Amino acid sequence: MESLIRAIKECIHLSPEEDNIISELFTELDLPAGDYFLEEGKICRHVAFIHKGLLRYYINDNGNERTMFFSRENEFVCNYLSFLPQRPSDKSIQALEDSRLYIISYENLQRFYSKVKEGEKFGRLAIEQVFLSAIQQLDSLYTDPPALRYQQFLTAYPDLVQRIPQYYIASYVGIKPQSLSRIRKRIAGG
Amino acid sequence: MESLIRAIKECIHLSPEEDNIISELFTELDLPAGDYFLEEGKICRHVAFIHKGLLRYYINDNGNERTMFFSRENEFVCNYLSFLPQRPSDKSIQALEDSRLYIISYENLQRFYSKVKEGEKFGRLAIEQVFLSAIQQLDSLYTDPPALRYQQFLTAYPDLVQRIPQYYIASYVGIKPQSLSRIRKRIAGG
DNA sequence: ACCGGAAGTTAACCTGGGTGAACGAATGAC
DNA sequence: GTCATTCGTTCACCCAGGTTAACTTCCGGT
Numbered sequence: 334m335e336s337l338i339r340a341i342k343e344c345i346h347l348s349p350e351e352d353n354i355i356s357e358l359f360t361e362l363d364l365p366a367g368d369y370f371l372e373e374g375k376i377c378r379h380v381a382f383i384h385k386g387l388l389r390y391y392i393n394d395n396g397n398e399r400t401m402f403f404s405r406e407n408e409f410v411c412n413y414l415s416f417l418p419q420r421p422s423d424k425s426i427q428a429l430e431d432s433r434l435y436i437i438s439y440e441n442l443q444r445f446y447s448k449v450k451e452g453e454k455f456g457r458l459a460i461e462q463v464f465l466s467a468i469q470q471l472d473s474l475y476t477d478p479p480a481l482r483y484q485q486f487l488t489a490y491p492d493l494v495q496r497i498p499q500y501y502i503a504s505y506v507g508i509k510p511q512s513l514s515r516i517r518k519r520i521a522g523g
Numbered sequence: 524m525e526s527l528i529r530a531i532k533e534c535i536h537l538s539p540e541e542d543n544i545i546s547e548l549f550t551e552l553d554l555p556a557g558d559y560f561l562e563e564g565k566i567c568r569h570v571a572f573i574h575k576g577l578l579r580y581y582i583n584d585n586g587n588e589r590t591m592f593f594s595r596e597n598e599f600v601c602n603y604l605s606f607l608p609q610r611p612s613d614k615s616i617q618a619l620e621d622s623r624l625y626i627i628s629y630e631n632l633q634r635f636y637s638k639v640k641e642g643e644k645f646g647r648l649a650i651e652q653v654f655l656s657a658i659q660q661l662d663s664l665y666t667d668p669p670a671l672r673y674q675q676f677l678t679a680y681p682d683l684v685q686r687i688p689q690y691y692i693a694s695y696v697g698i699k700p701q702s703l704s705r706i707r708k709r710i711a712g713g
Numbered sequence: 714a715c716c717g718g719a720a721g722t723t724a725a726c727c728t729g730g731g732t733g734a735a736c737g738a739a740t741g742a743c
Numbered sequence: 744g745t746c747a748t749t750c751g752t753t754c755a756c757c758c759a760g761g762t763t764a765a766c767t768t769c770c771g772g773t
Binding site: 392394399413414417418446453454456457460461463464465467468469471472474475476507 | 582584589603604607608636643644646647650651653654655657658659661662664665666697
């Protein structure tokens with residue numbers, strides 16, 4: 334769990350005993366490609382730290398899947414909208430590649446807050462971070478036209494282009510695969 | 524500042540001395556209708572608690588104003604995307620009615636976190652709250668078609684319908700005033 | 714009573730994504 | 744080698760919001 338502890342130490346100080354506490358509060362979870370960390374309708378019971386792998390976070394809107402974002406190594410992933418109030422989730426989180434996660438339950442997170450001296454501070458900083466990136470994602474989704482979002486995706490995730498099918502990219506851009514084809518043609522042709 | 528302290532006490536316990544600390548960390552700001560709490564391009568230096576009034580939070584996207592949400596009595600308002608990293612804001616926050624705010628600077632908020640025993644906890648809970656409602660707003664903006672968003676607005680803010688011009692509602696729904704007219708006609712006619 | 718501006722409506726036309734279907738290429742199973 | 748599946752592309756058609764502009768209504772100022 335060194336990668337996790339290293340990530341936490343970028344925000345707060347941890348004593349050696351606290352390193353141990355954290356190791357006990359988190360558990361390891363291997364998720365094969367295609368499996369779900371969180372399924373729609375279920376309650377998000379854990380926050381996950383991605384040690385290795387790639388996940389996508391999406392909403393199923395009447396059979397229309399819309400990918401909000403992709404999450405990778407050294408990022409925390411969770412549907413806070415389900416996790417914080419412990420209510421059923423309207424989103425799903427799926428592994429796109431074989432992934433190794435370190436997960437912490439809601440109850441253990443409360444222990445983390447109370448047992449780790451700067452735990453509350455870390456909780457605040459972590460959620461601020463998640464909050465900012467979520468807002469930025471959604472802002473872009475709201476503001477930027479599909480063609481621009483596609484080009485932003487290409488520059489932001491150049492490696493993913495080769496690793497995931499194009500319909501996931503379309504889903505991320507917010508359009509149908511056919512429309513993405515049109516846009517690609519428009520961009521290429523002129 | 525009773526309304527503010529009452530709102531904080533709904534989340535954490537405050538000693539009488541802490542009541543005083545808070546009164547000193549916040550300052551009062553009266554904002555006439557039309558004036559700005561935050562202007563695009565400037566850094567958001569304060570978090571505001573709305574004692575009285577109505578504000579709108581919007582982004583100017585190439586002359587196209589898009590209202591993200593309206594904020595009213597007993598709510599906190601702030602562009603955290605500008606406030607937390609102390610970077611220039613791409614959003615504006617404008618008073619739609621004469622408003623009275625209690626505001627706290629970034630520096631004083633850090634003092635709040637350190638001087639008030641459960642300050643960090645409050646910071647975490649407050650940002651969780653803001654985070655959840657922001658995500659819900661943006662989710663809806665992303666997922667729901669304009670006609671539905673308009674009807675949701677009518678049920679969520681029945682009083683605002685009478686108090687604000689229709690082009691602000693259109694801006695909130697995510698369309699032009701002309702299109703809102705069409706939708707209203709469609710809904711009415713059949 | 715008159716004028717001017719702001720707000721809302723209507724209409725004609727444009728644009729871009731959705732829909733459904735057909736097609737081609739690549740992949741994998743047997 | 745053959746067949747089926749999956750994925751991407753292309754096309755014709757549809758629809759809803761954007762654009763532009765004209766028109767009405769309402770209100771305030773004088």
